[in-house]
Amino acid sequence: MAGTSFDIAVIGGGIAGLTAAHHAALAGVSVGHFIADGMPGGLVINVGALDGWPAAGAVGGAELAAGLLGRNEELGVSLVPSRIDSIEGGASKLLSGPDGAWRAKQVIVATGASLRTLAAPGAEQLAGRGVSQCAWCDGGLYRDADVVVAGGGDSALSEAIHLAEFARSITIVTRGEMFRARRSYVSRVADDERFKLRWSSEIVEVLGDEGVEGVRVRDNEAGSEEILSCSGLFVFVGLAPNAALLPANVSRDDQGFVVTDANFETGAPGVFAIGAVRSGYGGRLTQVVSEATTAAERAAASCEE
Ligand SMILES: Cc1cc2nc3c(=O)[nH]c(=O)nc-3n(C[C@H](O)[C@H](O)[C@H](O)COP(=O)(O)OP(=O)(O)OC[C@H]3O[C@@H](n4cnc5c(N)ncnc54)[C@H](O)[C@@H]3O)c2cc1C
Structure with a gap:
């Protein structure tokens, strides 16, 4: 043709x-x-x-x-x-x-x-081995697991909410001081204690060899870093x-x-x-x-x- x-x-x-x-x-x-x-x-x-x-x-x-x-x-x-x-x-x-x-x-x-990917060391190497951009495809792999979602917009929150059907805890790491998302998503996240929030923060390293074992998170306001243990990282950063x-x-x-x-x-x-x-x-x-x-x-x- x-x-x-x-x-x-x-x-x-x-x-x-x-x-x-x-x-x-x-x-x-x-x-x-x-x-x-x-x-x-x-x-x-x-x-x-x-x-x-x-x-x-x-x-x-x-x-x-x-x-x-x-x-x-x-x-x-x-x-x-x-x-x-x-x-x-x-x-x-x-x-x-x-x-x-x-x-x-x-x-x-x-x-x-x-979807933008995460520039942090480890993110590219562990893509498909714990780093995902599709909760609807991969969420079922994380039953009773601890997962991290990077991002603070509509897609990050809607995918995080879908992950709550499976995961034990969902930590949302966002650079902002508030979400830029539908009010219904924000309320849903606020009402469920399995969601944990890290404001003004970003993932600076994805840890693990064969699969994701954790992420290193920097709090840009406090200037401190912590390691969050998790087996899945879902990236929705724009x-x-x-x-x-x-x-x-x-x-x-x-x-x-x-x-x-x-x-x-x-x-x-x-x-x-x-x-x-x-x-x-x-x-x-x-x-x-x-x-x-x-x-x-x-x-x-x-x-x-
Ligand atoms: C995880 C996620 C969940 C979402 N959920 C919702 C929701 O529940 N409700 C809602 O209202 N919105 C939702 N959105 C937002 C919504 O998906 C987008 O706003 C919308 O899909 C944009 O549609 P689009 O057709 O402009 O672009 P896209 O969906 O990006 O489609 C563009 C298409 O063009 C193709 N393409 C790219 N370059 C070329 C090329 N050179 N030649 C030929 N083809 C090309 C791409 O492969 C793609 O198929 C969600 C977004 C995400 C990321």
């Missing part, structure tokens, strides 16, 4: 991309949806029950993504199982990746973000945008997230950016839907101008 031209190309198979492809198809234009490795879902692929998603019952990320993908196929969206590495050109944009090149009049970039495919002259903020106008159009005309790759994105799936709808309708209208 390489070489095909589309009215709109949507890049990224997370909830933002799936929703944008959906609304673009509803507008009656031809849509190519580029999903790296053909695997939809993005950051929520392993989340078993999404919070804040308006549905009659609990919905998991994989289930939501599969449902959107199926509906998009019915609407005539062309699924292209390829990564895109660069976007170039003016009125007709050239999209290139390892599997070929395609053209599109308008492009919606929904490439999201990747997101890094997947924005390398955009031209260098498209503005980014100081963290590398893509700057857009109110219609989610970047500095490159006809190239939109939505969801977790975008500067100012609020981090909730409901916001993704709103951004995707606006960008898709704006891009579809531009195809006809």
Whole structure:
């Protein structure tokens, strides 16, 4: 299918991309949806029950993504199982990746973000051997165990709460002096004495040979260090945008997230950016839907101008 031209190309198979492809198809234009490795879902692929998603019952990320993908196929969206590495050109944009090149009049970039890893010594060596970034995948391995969660935002707390289904104690280590998370998560953590909190602190070393045996934590306010014994470390210390495919002259903020106008159009005309790759994105799936709808309708209208 390489070489095909589309009215709109949507890049990224997370909830933002799936929703944008959906609304673009509803507008009656031809849509190519580029999903790296053909695997939809993005950051929520392993989340078993999404919070804040308006549905009659609990919905998991994989289930939501599969449902959107199926509906998009019915609407005539062309699924292209390829990564895109660069976007170039003016009125007709050239999209290139390892599997070929395609053209599109308008492009919606929904490439999201990747979980940041911990820079502390030991973290990389013990990844997959006690250091994890998915409580829904690995939480069951820590029944009656002591675990540590690094981070203080929504994803850290929601994953910590999921770990409480298994673990004996969950110590949350955060650089901040308070959480930056949904009030319901904060209350849940405050109400359960198995959660222990280390404010203004960071993990400076992950200890262990074959598996995690503990972490060294520095209290940045007191200037002291302590070793916490644990067998699992779950890391949710922020997101890094997947924005390398955009031209260098498209503005980014100081963290590398893509700057857009109110219609989610970047500095490159006809190239939109939505969801977790975008500067100012609020981090909730409901916001993704709103951004995707606006960008898709704006891009579809531009195809006809
Ligand atoms: C652990 C966790 C739990 C969460 N739980 C909730 C929740 O319960 N409720 C809620 O509202 N929000 C939740 N969130 C936040 C939510 O996941 C994100 O806000 C949302 O998924 C962002 O969607 P996105 O499509 O913009 O990006 P992503 O989900 O990051 O999807 C981007 C996709 O693009 C792909 N991609 C990247 N680069 C390329 C490329 N060059 N070419 C092609 N494809 C590419 C990626 O592989 C990925 O599949 C959670 C986040 C985390 C980390």
